């Protein structure tokens with residue numbers, strides 16, 4: 161039985177950065193998870209600004225820290241995922257060769273708040289995933305997309 165969707169990476173073409181593309185992809189992933197009655201979606205992410213802070217704090221402290229000026233997470237990529245409602249499950253040392261992240265990655269998760277309800281009442285999953293303004297009420301638990309169904 162398929163209960164989760166694993167996305168290895170999320171990448172937006174730099175020419176389209178900061179236009180809400182990642183956010184929309186994440187919402188599309190949540191709709192997919194709901195419509196397919198998946199329990200959760202897993203995604204790998206980077207920490208591209210960690211190299212600037214590594215001398216001052218551990219990677220766990222970096223993930224938990226926020227900017228005193230903006231109140232946002234120190235890492236812009238982490239901000240994208242947390243804003244969309246994903247949660248950090250664990251730190252992944254030696255994730256990929258990545259000097260900016262010092263090879264650290266993060267495993268992120270979005271849990272389908274309607275599971276297993278939608279598995280029991282299958283038509284509900286289609287209705288829920290098509291509701292207008294879905295993002296506003298699903299945001300707190302949110303997330304996404306993929307290449308592989310496991």
Ligand SMILES: CC(C)(COP(=O)(O)OP(=O)(O)OC[C@H]1O[C@@H](n2cnc3c(N)ncnc32)[C@H](O)[C@@H]1OP(=O)(O)O)[C@@H](O)C(=O)NCCC(=O)NCCS
Pocket residue numbers: 168169170171172173176177178179180181182183184204205206236237239240243
């Ligand atoms: C991280 C990434 C997916 C963001 O994509 P995006 O389409 O630019 O993100 P969005 O436009 O949806 O941004 C969502 C929010 O994050 C913010 N944000 C995105 N990139 C940011 C950055 N570099 N710095 C600060 N904030 C940023 C946006 O301003 C927006 O916040 P707001 O609504 O409060 O203004 C993209 O930069 C990317 O592909 N990075 C490379 C990831 C990678 O290397 N993956 C492979 C290994 S896992």
